[in-house]
Amino acid sequence: xxxxxxxxxxxRAADEPALRAIQRDVIDEPSPQLLGAATEGLAIxxxxxxxxxxxxxxxxxxxxxxxxxxxxVASAHRRRGIGTALLDSIAERxxxxxxxxxxxTVHADDERAKAFYRSCGFEEIARHQxxxxxGSGVGIDLAKPL
Numbered sequence: 001x002x003x004x005x006x007x008x009x010x011x012r013a014a015d016e017p018a019l020r021a022i023q024r025d026v027i028d029e030p031s032p033q034l035l036g037a038a039t040e041g042l043a044i045x046x047x048x049x050x051x052x053x054x055x056x057x058x059x060x061x062x063x064x065x066x067x068x069x070x071x072x073v074a075s076a077h078r079r080r081g082i083g084t085a086l087l088d089s090i091a092e093r094x095x096x097x098x099x100x101x102x103x104x105t106v107h108a109d110d111e112r113a114k115a116f117y118r119s120c121g122f123e124e125i126a127r128h129q130x131x132x133x134x135g136s137g138v139g140i141d142l143a144k145p146l
Contacts, residue, residue, distance in 0.1 A: 006054060006082055008089045011038065011045040018053040026072040028107065028134050034069055044093045048073065048082045057086040059094050059102070066094035066146075068104040087120055095146040102146055105131065108138035117142050 011019070016039045023030045038045045038058040044066070048055035055073035059066040068090060073082045091102050106113045108127065122142035131139030 006048045006050045006077075006080075006085070008046055008048055008085050011041075011047050011056070011058075013039065015039065015047050015053050015056075019047070019056050022053065022056065022072050022074050023070070025075060027070060029132060031069070038070075044090055044097065046086050046089045046093070048077075048086055050077065055082045055086055057083075057090050059090050059099075061094055061097045061099050064098065064100045065143075066090070066097070066099035066102050068102060071104070083116060084120060091146055100146055101143050103141060103143040105139045105141050107132055107135050108140050109135045114140065114142075120144070 016036075019035060019039065020032065023032070023035055037043065043058040043060050045056065045058040047053050054077040057068060057071035059068045068087075071083060071086060073086070094102055103125075104117065104122070105128070106117065121144040123144065124140055125143045126141040128139040128141070130137045
């Protein structure tokens with residue numbers, strides 16, 4: 001897929017209101033506190049910009065694993081390669097920070113998300129009952145080597 005015509009860059013403090021709007025629109029169980037920590041520089045946080053932020057993702061790096069708690073693209077900007085570009089950028093930064101594995105958790109009943117992450121090279125490594133408060137509650141851990 002061709003790269004999207006958006007800029008992928010580090011987060012800026014001024015991005016937070018737009019990122020919170022995307023988070024509320026896209027994430028089933030948003031964590032405003034976690035996004036706040038990410039925008040304060042406590043995570044590898046990348047933002048897709050097309051005049052204004054249209055997507056974001058962040059990873060928390062610990063030892064050799066980088067965990068991606070949120071990756072979100074505004075509904076009107078989906079299916080343009082932005083999510084893939086964000087994930088690639090996060091993976092590159094996580095590798096530079098010493099991570100050898102990228103990991104995340106998706107809703108077991110979110111077929112679109114599972115298909116997207118599998119197309120990006122992720123494989124299922126674990127399942128957790130009652131992980132999420134919505135849907136089936138089942139969470140699936142996915143991982144890929146960096």
